[in-house]
Amino acid sequence: MSERGVDERDRGRSGAGRAVGVALVAVILVAALLALAACGEQTPGFFRRTGSADEGCPRPASLTGAEFNDQERGLRVLRKAAFRGDFFAQLELGSRYAAERATDKNIEDPIESATWLAMALANEQGFAPINRVSRGPFGGWRPLSRYDDCRANERGSAYRRLDRTLSRMTLEEQEAVRDRVIYILSTQDAPGFRTLARLHDGLYGPFGEPQDNPQGREAWGRRDRRDGLSAATGLFRRNDVDAYLYNYLAVQTGDVGSYVLLKDFERSSPNRTQYGRFVEAKARQWVPPFEFYPNKAPASGVPFSDESRPRGDAFELATSRVSELPFIHVGRALRYLGISEIAAVQPTTLSKREVETLEAVLGHPMDGRLSLLERVRAIQLAAVNGSSEAQLVLAVMYAEGIGVPIDYARSFHWFEEAARQGSPEAKFALSSYFALGVAGVADQDKAEAVVLRIDSALAGFAPSAARLQAVLAQVSRSQQRR
Numbered sequence: 353m354s355e356r357g358v359d360e361r362d363r364g365r366s367g368a369g370r371a372v373g374v375a376l377v378a379v380i381l382v383a384a385l386l387a388l389a390a391c392g393e394q395t396p397g398f399f400r401r402t403g404s405a406d407e408g409c410p411r412p413a414s415l416t417g418a419e420f421n422d423q424e425r426g427l428r429v430l431r432k433a434a435f436r437g438d439f440f441a442q443l444e445l446g447s448r449y450a451a452e453r454a455t456d457k458n459i460e461d462p463i464e465s466a467t468w469l470a471m472a473l474a475n476e477q478g479f480a481p482i483n484r485v486s487r488g489p490f491g492g493w494r495p496l497s498r499y500d501d502c503r504a505n506e507r508g509s510a511y512r513r514l515d516r517t518l519s520r521m522t523l524e525e526q527e528a529v530r531d532r533v534i535y536i537l538s539t540q541d542a543p544g545f546r547t548l549a550r551l552h553d554g555l556y557g558p559f560g561e562p563q564d565n566p567q568g569r570e571a572w573g574r575r576d577r578r579d580g581l582s583a584a585t586g587l588f589r590r591n592d593v594d595a596y597l598y599n600y601l602a603v604q605t606g607d608v609g610s611y612v613l614l615k616d617f618e619r620s621s622p623n624r625t626q627y628g629r630f631v632e633a634k635a636r637q638w639v640p641p642f643e644f645y646p647n648k649a650p651a652s653g654v655p656f657s658d659e660s661r662p663r664g665d666a667f668e669l670a671t672s673r674v675s676e677l678p679f680i681h682v683g684r685a686l687r688y689l690g691i692s693e694i695a696a697v698q699p700t701t702l703s704k705r706e707v708e709t710l711e712a713v714l715g716h717p718m719d720g721r722l723s724l725l726e727r728v729r730a731i732q733l734a735a736v737n738g739s740s741e742a743q744l745v746l747a748v749m750y751a752e753g754i755g756v757p758i759d760y761a762r763s764f765h766w767f768e769e770a771a772r773q774g775s776p777e778a779k780f781a782l783s784s785y786f787a788l789g790v791a792g793v794a795d796q797d798k799a800e801a802v803v804l805r806i807d808s809a810l811a812g813f814a815p816s817a818a819r820l821q822a823v824l825a826q827v828s829r830s831q832q833r834r
């Protein structure tokens with residue numbers, strides 16, 4: 353055989369060998385992927401059977417019955433669990449308020465749906481592995497239970513649903529979603545503030561998950577193609593100052609672990625420590641977006657129930673002191689809200705119907721008994737709705753720790769709100785803040801204090817008028833000496 357024939361035969365054998373090699377590699381890859389899927393390992397998005405029935409996690413049993421009261425009762429149960437951090441209750445509320453079932457059309461509320469989907473995505477229960485085992489000689493880890501895989505599927509679905517919902521909203525509606533998430537997390541003490549810090553930290557995923565979290569990476573999409581879920585991933589903007597602020601607020605709760613995380617945060621980037629002094633001042637002035645969870649109800653009349661009360665000894669002590677507050681202030685708040693026709697001076701003056709009306713507005717169970725917390729909520733609700741008298745009372749409550757824990761930042765905020773409406777008492781109180789210089793809340797400013805006291809005196813507030821007369825007398829005496 354010629355040399356040319358031998359070469360052609362060798363090349364043919366070589367080509368056949370390469371083809372067999374490629375085919376063998378392909379078979380091995382497919383087998384590996386199938387093995388991973390069979391083990392419950394999280395596989396790339398284009399291989400996952402999204403929406404498969406066997407990947408759905410156990411969810412709360414359906415509590416919605418044919419009657420209105422059954423639906424309301426079901427929502428209360430879900431909301432209590434969701435406020436306590438139950439991942440699946442949060443997902444279920446996202447579905448209920450999205451009216452995915454025909455029976456929920458009367459409670460449809462896109463803002464509320466987006467709020468709970470965002471809470472579920474930020475919930476560590478959704479992405480923290482439950483049990484992991486070594487993958488073998490090739491290294492790495494894989495979930496031991498399919499529960500990890502079904503949660504991954506739930507998170508992927510929640511990302512897409514949240515993106516669709518937010519994409520249909522105005523900027524103001526998106527801001528409302530953001531404010532509600534911030535408020536809920538701010539009521540959860542150190543863990544909530546730490547979650548808020550991760551939501552604003554560029555070193556974490558879109559909803560505070562680890563950077564290597566598959567659902568977070570898929571939501572962000574490929575940078576070169578910009579095929580991510582931009583509405584969902586842009587709900588919380590990355591910002592070192594805000595991330596630092598929430599870490600600092602977590603430390604202020606007295607949580608030791610938060611202190612360690614704050615130091616890690618400061619060391620994670622050379623530029624972050626420069627914000628320390630600015631953040632410390634900002635933290636003392638920080639107030640959450642709401643007094644309590646917004647009670648606006650959808651067309652169904654089922655209000656968002658109020659499970660957001662702070663926890664801890666400070667709250668319990670403040671609540672026990674509500675009896676020190678003259679009840680007339682509660683009565684005036686109820687009259688301002690249109691719940692009662694007269695300003696009741698005693699709880700017994702209120703009828704059972706009037707108490708139940710307040711409870712219905714707040715989303716509390718209607719038992720007809722006015723609790724200490726409901727007295728506080730009545731004043732807060734009137735203040736939020738524009739009553740300068742209730743704003744003044746609420747400011748004093750925060751300053752004294754009656755009904756609410758002592759919080760000088762919130763006290764100053766409500767004095768300001770009342771002063772804007774012309775309250776001379778509030779102006780006098782603000783003048784004291786500026787005269788004394790409450791650390792971090794109002795810097796000492798004698799000139800501003802004098803201006804506010806003059807305004808208060810001209811409006812007829814007696815203590816301020818007496819002080820002004822004393823100042824004028826001193827001025828006149830000093831002029832006479834000259």
